[in-house]
Amino acid sequence: MLRFIVRRLLVTIPTILVVITITWGLIKLAPGNFYSGEKKLPPAIEKSIREKYGLDKPWYQQYGKTMWGILRHFDFGTSLRFEGQSVNTIIRRSLPVSAAVGLLAYLLALIVGITTGSVAALKQNSRWDYSSMALAMLGISVPNFVLGPILVLVFSLGLYWLPPSRWGGFPSRNLILPVLTLSAIYTAYIARLTRAGMLEVLRSDYIRTARAKGLSERDVVIRHALRGGLMPVVSFTGPALAFLLTGTVVVERIFALPGLGNYFIQAALNRDEPLIIGIVAFIAITLLLMNLLVDIAYAYLDPRVRYQ
Amino acid sequence: MSDKLRQIVGLVLLAALAGSTYSCTVASSNEEFFGSTTPPARNILRYVTGDEPESLDPAISNGQPEARIYMALYEGLVEYNGKTLAPDPALAERWRINNDSSEYTFYLRHNGRWSNGDPIDANDFVYSFRRALAKETASRNAYLTYTLKYAQAYNEQAVFVRDPATGQFLLAKDFDDSFPAEPLSSSPIDGAKGEYPSGTEGPAPETPFHRQMHTPTRLTLPGNEKARVKMLDANPKLKAAVTGKEFVPVTGKDVGIEAVDKYTVRIYLVQPAPFFLGLLAHQVFRIVPQQVVEKYKEAWTQPEHIVTCGPFKVKFWRPYDKLVVERDPMYWDAANVKLDEIDFYPSSDNPTIMNLYKVGEVDAVLNHTVPNAWLDVVKEKKDYMNGVEASIDYLLINTTKPPMNDVRVRKAFNLAIDKDAWAAWRRIVKPLTAFTPEGIFPGYPQPKGEQFNTEEARRLLGEAGYPVVKKSDGSYSCPKFPVDQVEYIYNTQESNKAMAEWMQAQWKQNLGITISLRNMDWKTFLNARAKLDYKGFARGAWSADYMDPFTFLSLFYTGGENGTGWQDPKYVAMLDEANSTLDNKKRYELLAQAEKYMIDAQPVIPIDTGSVNWVKKPYVKGMYPNAGSLFPWKYVYIERDQAKWDYGTPSMAAD
Numbered sequence: 021m022l023r024f025i026v027r028r029l030l031v032t033i034p035t036i037l038v039v040i041t042i043t044w045g046l047i048k049l050a051p052g053n054f055y056s057g058e059k060k061l062p063p064a065i066e067k068s069i070r071e072k073y074g075l076d077k078p079w080y081q082q083y084g085k086t087m088w089g090i091l092r093h094f095d096f097g098t099s100l101r102f103e104g105q106s107v108n109t110i111i112r113r114s115l116p117v118s119a120a121v122g123l124l125a126y127l128l129a130l131i132v133g134i135t136t137g138s139v140a141a142l143k144q145n146s147r148w149d150y151s152s153m154a155l156a157m158l159g160i161s162v163p164n165f166v167l168g169p170i171l172v173l174v175f176s177l178g179l180y181w182l183p184p185s186r187w188g189g190f191p192s193r194n195l196i197l198p199v200l201t202l203s204a205i206y207t208a209y210i211a212r213l214t215r216a217g218m219l220e221v222l223r224s225d226y227i228r229t230a231r232a233k234g235l236s237e238r239d240v241v242i243r244h245a246l247r248g249g250l251m252p253v254v255s256f257t258g259p260a261l262a263f264l265l266t267g268t269v270v271v272e273r274i275f276a277l278p279g280l281g282n283y284f285i286q287a288a289l290n291r292d293e294p295l296i297i298g299i300v301a302f303i304a305i306t307l308l309l310m311n312l313l314v315d316i317a318y319a320y321l322d323p324r325v326r327y328q
Numbered sequence: 329m330s331d332k333l334r335q336i337v338g339l340v341l342l343a344a345l346a347g348s349t350y351s352c353t354v355a356s357s358n359e360e361f362f363g364s365t366t367p368p369a370r371n372i373l374r375y376v377t378g379d380e381p382e383s384l385d386p387a388i389s390n391g392q393p394e395a396r397i398y399m400a401l402y403e404g405l406v407e408y409n410g411k412t413l414a415p416d417p418a419l420a421e422r423w424r425i426n427n428d429s430s431e432y433t434f435y436l437r438h439n440g441r442w443s444n445g446d447p448i449d450a451n452d453f454v455y456s457f458r459r460a461l462a463k464e465t466a467s468r469n470a471y472l473t474y475t476l477k478y479a480q481a482y483n484e485q486a487v488f489v490r491d492p493a494t495g496q497f498l499l500a501k502d503f504d505d506s507f508p509a510e511p512l513s514s515s516p517i518d519g520a521k522g523e524y525p526s527g528t529e530g531p532a533p534e535t536p537f538h539r540q541m542h543t544p545t546r547l548t549l550p551g552n553e554k555a556r557v558k559m560l561d562a563n564p565k566l567k568a569a570v571t572g573k574e575f576v577p578v579t580g581k582d583v584g585i586e587a588v589d590k591y592t593v594r595i596y597l598v599q600p601a602p603f604f605l606g607l608l609a610h611q612v613f614r615i616v617p618q619q620v621v622e623k624y625k626e627a628w629t630q631p632e633h634i635v636t637c638g639p640f641k642v643k644f645w646r647p648y649d650k651l652v653v654e655r656d657p658m659y660w661d662a663a664n665v666k667l668d669e670i671d672f673y674p675s676s677d678n679p680t681i682m683n684l685y686k687v688g689e690v691d692a693v694l695n696h697t698v699p700n701a702w703l704d705v706v707k708e709k710k711d712y713m714n715g716v717e718a719s720i721d722y723l724l725i726n727t728t729k730p731p732m733n734d735v736r737v738r739k740a741f742n743l744a745i746d747k748d749a750w751a752a753w754r755r756i757v758k759p760l761t762a763f764t765p766e767g768i769f770p771g772y773p774q775p776k777g778e779q780f781n782t783e784e785a786r787r788l789l790g791e792a793g794y795p796v797v798k799k800s801d802g803s804y805s806c807p808k809f810p811v812d813q814v815e816y817i818y819n820t821q822e823s824n825k826a827m828a829e830w831m832q833a834q835w836k837q838n839l840g841i842t843i844s845l846r847n848m849d850w851k852t853f854l855n856a857r858a859k860l861d862y863k864g865f866a867r868g869a870w871s872a873d874y875m876d877p878f879t880f881l882s883l884f885y886t887g888g889e890n891g892t893g894w895q896d897p898k899y900v901a902m903l904d905e906a907n908s909t910l911d912n913k914k915r916y917e918l919l920a921q922a923e924k925y926m927i928d929a930q931p932v933i934p935i936d937t938g939s940v941n942w943v944k945k946p947y948v949k950g951m952y953p954n955a956g957s958l959f960p961w962k963y964v965y966i967e968r969d970q971a972k973w974d975y976g977t978p979s980m981a982a983d
Contacts, residue, residue: 052851055468057390058870060858062471062886064484072466102647103383104626114648169679176687180364184683186673187649276675276684278648286380291851 021319025312032308039304040090040297044083047293054100054291073100086297096298101290107298110283115265115302118272118279120190122264124199126257129206134253136207137214138246141222152211159208168201168274185276198275202268206260210253218249247321254321258314262307266299360975362709364688367947367966372669374690376681376697380648380674384629386611387460387467392871392957393694395611397672400640400653400961402614405434405453405593406605410960411952411980413718413875415605419448419615419637419660420593426523428600428910430511436591441658442617443641450587456615458482458580469612472873475604477513477541477584477596478548485551487575488582498547498573503566506901508908510544513584513596517542537586541596551577600908602915603876610874614638639665639962648674666950666965682706685943691966692944695957700823703755710975711943715953718768719871719938720760720880721827723816727931728893729863731810736792738930741865743778743785744838747935750830757936763923764877765937768955772877772916775924777934782838789839796840804840814864815844819853824867827935831865857891866891868932872956877919878907884926894931946973952980 055061055069070076074085089095096107136156140149175197176184188194221227222245230240269281276282280299287295368374378393386398399408405423406415417423420434440448457476460467461483474480481488489498501507512523517539549570550556556575560567584596597604607613617628617635624633631645639661640653651672655665673690675681678699684690685697695717698706706712731737747759758766761777778784786796786804794809816832818824828845836842843864848856857866868891872879884890885903899922906918927934940953949972950963967973 050852051855052849052853053855054851056851056854056858057468058854058868059883060854060891061468064480065466065468065470068463068466068470068483069468072464098626101382102380103385103388104629105647110647113646172683177363177683180687183689184687185675185680186684186689273677274680276648276673276677276680278646282648289849289851 021316025316028312028315032305032312035308036301036304037087040087040301041083043297043300044086044293047291047296048079050291052291054293086294090297090301096301097294099287099292099295101287101292101295107294110295111280111298111302114278114280114283116190117187117277118268118281119265121195121198121202121271121277121279122261122266122268124195125202126206126261126264128199128203129210130253132203133207133210134214134246134250137211138218138241138249140211140215141218141249142241144219149215153215156208156211159204160212162204163270164201164205164268165270165274167204168197168271171197171201172274185274187277194275198271198277201274202264202271206264209256209260213252213256214249217252218245221245221248224248251318251322254317255314258310259307262303262310266303266306360709361711361946362706362943363686365711365945365947366688367945367968368691370669371667371966372671373667373692373948373961373964373966374671374673376673376675376684376690376693378674378694379676381651381672384634384642384645384651386614386616387456387465387469389611390468393674395958396694397651397653398611398614399638399958400670400672401636401638401642402611402616403440403638404608404610404614405436406608407960408609408954408956408958410950410963411954413606413609413954413956413958415609416960418609423605424524425605426512427525428512428908429602429604430513430597430600431523432595432597432604433588434593434595436593437660438591439660440637441660443636443656443658444617445658446617446619446635448615448637449590450593452615452618453593454585454587455618457585457613458583459616459618459621460612461583462580467612469610472607472610472612475597475599475601475607477545477598478578478582479584479598481548481578482580482583486548486578487551487556488546488548488578489570489573490576491572492574497576498569500545500547503547503563503569507545508599508904511597511600511908513541514545514598515542533588533592535586535588538588538594541584541586545598548578549575551575600910602910602912603874603878606876607874640670643669650674661962665962667961670961682943685945688945691948692951693942695940695942696938697942700754700826706943707755709943711946712977713940713942713944713953714756714977715940715980716758716765716767716955717871717938717940717957718765718875718955719869720763720765721757721935721938722760722763722868722870723831723933723935724857724866724868724891725931725933726860726862726864726866726893728860729813731792731794731813732864734792735930736788737794738933739778740785740788740792740839741835742930742933743781743788745831745834745933745935746780748780750827750834751936753830754827754936756939756941758939760934760936761927763927763932763934764880765872765955767937768872769875769877769916771913773920774877775920775927777927785839799840804838806840809839809841811841811843814841815846815862816865816867817846817848817853817856817862818867819850820847827867860891860893865933869938871938875956877916877923878903881919881923881926884931890931892931894929896926896929899926899929944974946975949974949978952978954980 074082089097099105099107099110136152140152143149172184175182182196183194186194227240227245230244266280269285272279272281283295284299287299377396381394381397382389386402403418405418405420407418409416419436419440421437422435424433436450442448459465461470461473461479463485470483550559560570586594588594615637620633620635621628627633631642634642639656639659641656643654644652652669654669655662659665678697681693681697682702685693725732725738727733751757751759760766762775764774766774789796789806794806796804796806799805816828818828832843832845856862870880870883881903885900902922902925906915906922909915909918940957944951947967949967950965951959
């Protein structure tokens with residue numbers, strides 16, 4: 021097991037470097053500059069800016085400098101758009117915001133989704149099953165940029181109950197709407213995954229054995245069925261958590277949250293090279309780590325899975 | 329009830345829920361104001377100023393959202409008037425201007441202080457101006473300071489040419505036939521007895537720098553050797569004159585600003601510039617603390633280091649969340665600063681901003697925030713700020729590619745747009761036929777461009793070889809026009825799309841030509857436009873850097889980078905002549921002639937003069953919808969007495 025983890029971690033490093041390199045290349049290919057504006061700058065000023073940020077150097081030197089900073093100090097440099105702010109600081113500052121919203125949303129999604137999905141599976145083809153699955157379908161198909169504004173319209177502009185946007189610290193009432201918006205689609209997925217997983221497991225031999233042994237239905241479901249039935253949810257959780265942790269572009273934008281997702285899209289639009297690379301690398305690392313955790317969790321949940 | 333039906337009913341119920349709340353919102357449109365009118369509990373203003381500021385360093389950003397923040401944190405010699413944007417005294421108490429507006433002397437107030445308590449003196453201005461021009465600062469606004477003598481040369485790292493034998497410098501007028509007459513600031517002092525208006529103080533303390541400035545403008549050459557050699561090779565006379573001479577780099581010390589004494593700043597311009605005083609309120613001329621900047625380098629604007637000089641100072645800054653500034657007790661006029669605090673919230677998403685405003689989480693918002701679809705409701709409210717803006721919308725034309733290289737074709741496309749109808753549809757803008765915004769510059773005889781005339785448009789197209797034929801159903805078609813050679817590009821945004829589609833419909837209807845539309849992200853769009861990497865039309869918008877028609881007309885002054893490929897030495901000469909004219913009325917007339925000349929060449933199609941289009945709660949007083957949406961924050965206050973609230977756009981008449 022330990023060997024497996026170490027091996028996986030070692031593979032992570034070159035993967036991240038490849039991701040960074042590709043990102044770097046893509047930014048270089050994108051037209052436009054971080055400093056361009058409605059009025060084109062005089063050539064001399066443009067030249068000074070390029071010199072100040074080392075953009076006048078040949079590409080291999082720029083690439084080398086970027087990679088050296090990352091490899092040597094894990095330093096992604098200074099944002100081009102936000103003068104004097106280091107990328108590492110920006111990530112450190114905005115990550116907690118994204119993580120708070122993302123984790124709360126996922127927690128909510130897990131509780132509601134697993135409960136709904138299990139009940140739907142246990143009472144297959146019942147009224148509860150159909151209505152919850154219909155709602156789940158709705159949750160999956162209504163995008164968050166529609167759901168978010170509807171919630172704002174109802175609870176903020178209509179009823180004046182909750183603030184329509186902005187970060188209010190943790191915990192605060194400002195979190196309710198973004199968390200609800202963000203959790204909708206995950207709740208729906210988890211409910212459907214749980215239902216499907218449970219249905220499969222409930223029909224399996226070991227459940228029949230458990231029932232035959234005379235275990236109570238409660239024990240059958242919680243101790244045996246749920247453990248197997250949640251496998252799809254576990255594999256879904258890895259990437260989902262990685263994306264939630266690193267910020268969700270749309271929700272952070274609608275609710276004006278100072279999270280990573282907000283920075284990410286703005287950095288791309290502003291051609292803020294170091295910031296894009298920093299955030300992409302961070303997302304990649306989180307994603308790979310989460311997937312590793314999922315694999316480890318698998319081994320514990322399913323006795324059939326063993327890593328060499 | 330089948331399950332499918334149940335699903336549908338569920339959906340309908342949800343829609344109804346959303347719909348009912350929406351109708352509540354609409355029903356509330358009978359109210360006087362848009363949303364909550366409860367003032368904040370504390371004596372603060374919560375304001376959305378636009379996107380997250382790039383930097384708190386006033387030399388760096390050229391954006392308007394940042395400009396408003398800089399107005400809270402920094403001061404310069406003068407400050408924008410809240411109603412007219414004309415320069416009011418700020419750190420300078422008073423000033424004196426010579427007869428041709430080429431030399432300005434400013435007398436500083438003696439009680440100016442930085443937020444750390446240090447006194448402000450003339451050297452702070454000398455340092456800040458030089459810093460804004462230094463190559464290392466890489467200020468995007470540096471070009472606005474080019475009117476200072478040798479400022480451009482220093483910013484571009486040029487060199488003077490000196491004869492090592494005599495110590496004499498080569499002079500610009502000897503090598504440039506079109507070099508304009510020297511301004512008084514560069515004329516010998518003895519001969520300048522009439523330099524200052526009679527009856528005022530003399531040209532005040534004489535200094536070596538003053539004498540040095542009052543010499544003919546020196547020749548400057550590119551500092552880069554490659555560029556210089558290329559230039560010299562093209563000019564044998566210059567090359568011969570330069571041979572054997574030494575090149576002396578232009579330094580910050582050569583730039584036309586000096587600290588005459590502790591509280592006197594004198595500025596020398598390279599040309600007569602009557603608009604310079606108004607320009608001085610721009611952020612690039614606001615002062616920064618030398619010691620702090622030199623100590624912390626780029627990190628000096630971080631909250632733990634920053635030192636400022638405006639009515640407010642930084643209290644808290646969390647990017648993309650908020651910037652909180654509080655009244656600075658060190659500020660020379662702190663007793664008259666009315667607010668305790670201003671919270672700047674960053675957001676560039678208009679519905680989000682309007683939502684915050686409606687529920688009363690913010691008290692005022694930046695310009696251009698009311699979405700088109702909301703105007704019907706919001707425009708009728710008494711907290712809607714309607715006012716003409718010093719900005720224009722226009723279309724650029726790539727004049728380098730056929731068929732748009734034919735002025736008749738360009739004119740035809742201009743004539744075929746019914747701008748009155750556009751303005752009526754857009755509701756808040758004014759139709760525009762010239763290139764300067766209408767009703768912004770008092771006394772400026774703005775020229776009239778051509779009016780909507782479809783007959784003439786079709787005639788011109790026919791003359792250019794693309795006859796427009798009328799079809800049996802009354803519509804037009806122009807079969808010969810190469811529609812694949814013309815398109816309309818714009819950056820992705822709802823209002824730009826609406827404008828593009830509107831123009832497309834006009835041309836289809838009046839010329840029978842369907843121009844394809846293409847949208848792209850902002851930076852890609854800017855790149856395509858600047859490099860003339862488009863065919864046909866590109867969207868353009870410009871708002872004034874300072875309150876003078878020249879801020880618009882100069883877009884086509886600097887040659888090849890204007891995004892149209894149109895360049896005309898005669899136009900440049902006309903502007904030069906106007907700017908060296910002392911009589912302001914005459915100058916305006918000459919500028920108007922140049923404007924007329926430019927719009928006749930039609931490198932652009934003017935569309936409209938903008939509108940400020942924002943909202944503020946009635947209890948926010950001392951804040952006016954001026955043409956630049958720039959606010960001297962110290963006068964803004966929260967009025968708790970409802971009788972004294974603003975019911976409608978406050979009067980903009982000068983006090």
